[in-house]
Amino acid sequence: MIRDATPGTVSKPVCIEGVGLHSGRTVSICIRPAPVGTGIVFRRTDIKPGTGIDPLVPARWDLVVMSQLCTLIRNAQGVEISTIEHIMAAFAGCGISNALVDIDSAEIPIMDGSASAFVAAIDAAGITDQKGPARALKILKPVQVSRPGAWCRLEPATEMEIDFTIDFSDEIIGHQHMKLTITPQAFSSELARSRTFCRLSDVEAMQARGLALGGSIDNSVVVDGERVLTPGGLRWNDEPVRHKILDAVGDLYLAGAPIMGRFTGMKSGHALTSSLLKKAFGEDGTVQYLDT
Template sequence: MQSTLATAVTFHGTGLHSGRPARLRLVPAPVDHGLWFRRTDLPPRASMVPAQWDAVVQGELCTRIANADGTEVSTIEHVMAAVAGCGIQNLLIEIDGPEVPILDGSAAPFVARILSAGTVRQGAPVRALEILDVIEVRNGPALARLEPAGGLEIDFSIDFADAAIGRQEKRLNLANGTFVHELCDSRTFCRQADVEAMRARGLALGGTYDNAVVVNGAEVLSPGGLRHADEAVRHKMLDALGDLALAGAPILGRYTGVRSGHALTNALLRTLFARKGAWRMIQADAALLARLPGAGLMPEDAPRRAA
């Protein structure tokens, strides 16, 4: 059965790129509502923005969506990953400005509050997106691929010159609580050398050592160091789940990312939906539901790190 939150939860923080204060509220929604953002600072007629692959517009270092009126919401990937990783299909995400708060730079605070609030089953079956063919997009050395699999799997590799990151690879089946236990507390990251360049372009204005992992060569500058030795690739997998959640349904397929990012993952979804016969929607029975992200999670599964 489809799921939504048992009760609303609220977050206060700062936009990573805008540096503006932000208030975000996750609100239960009815059957077949899907995932929508609502800008509470705008008139109702222009406030609703669908969390869908075809609503994505160009954005730097984040995922940004917009509606036909030009209303935008950016840096949605972490909250989208939390919602997908907790197995929620119906939700209204209210926000009082153009950017989701970064919180601690991971999805852990969102996950902790979602699991604390609890979810409720609704009176309609879950529909899943089954990948039937191999779909691949490339941009220079970067690639993103979807291919058939019995559940959602993510296989990711990155390669950075900084020794604090270097080359990292990880592959996970996201059935049950894998996202919550393995990925959700991994934070966004950047190189110290890139910080001033980003700020000169109006980016990372809300970034701090407390909401991002900042590295300089072999040194990790953020207090407390890394949460995982391979935190960087785990965070890239987190981002990929959030971007794949814009498909509008849980995916049954293997996602492979090689140096890929938000734009390439969205290009992959656009290529997928443009190709007839490469996918189909199926109704999830109990056995399939058990293989989807979020199945069987309990409040005690909440991550220990949650700002």
């Protein structure tokens, strides 16, 4: 997961446009090069200079706040960026350690529901190796969080490994399990194109509550019992569990570095992964940053 043992950034700015999944608004983002030590930082360009409001929102585990159906970060002045999990997964998978992401709204565009558009943008910009040590977060001892019917755990390992299980009543999904060592090659071939998924009934319920206003069969896998309503069907028979791993890769990258450890998820999601990171950082002797 540590690309060429060096930090990296995009070689030049690259911009893309899409629709926010929950807002339904057209959103433009530009991924820009950033110096070593910056990390991933989002900048709200719709917040004008002179307002006294800080437009910068660093992608950090301690800035994650509770939200419905996505990962949301908020700075000390209340400025938010939501639905960051797929672009964060792309940064992790491509080995981007430092980047400034300009965005003209509060939500990252959903694109096709996967990380592929962000990976393609990074590939188009190119990646520049930066001078300095590669940072990793080593898991020193097991840590686990749970809620009724679901749990997730981090434990020591020499590489980043993810072991995920899902279980849905919909016949087209059912019980799925996948275990994968996360390398740039594995991310590109096995995860990047996997799309978010939901039940048709859930879409209707969310839109009735003012959520998923930008959701459609073009940017998510919509299922109804044993049917896939999205044109073209599934990209893999186990695309849903692959996407859950993709989400975990993005959410775990909020640790600020690739993780040397094994993540196991049992029917878990964004909120549990966030809770797991907070518990790991909050317990002495659980995690350690390494510079290699």
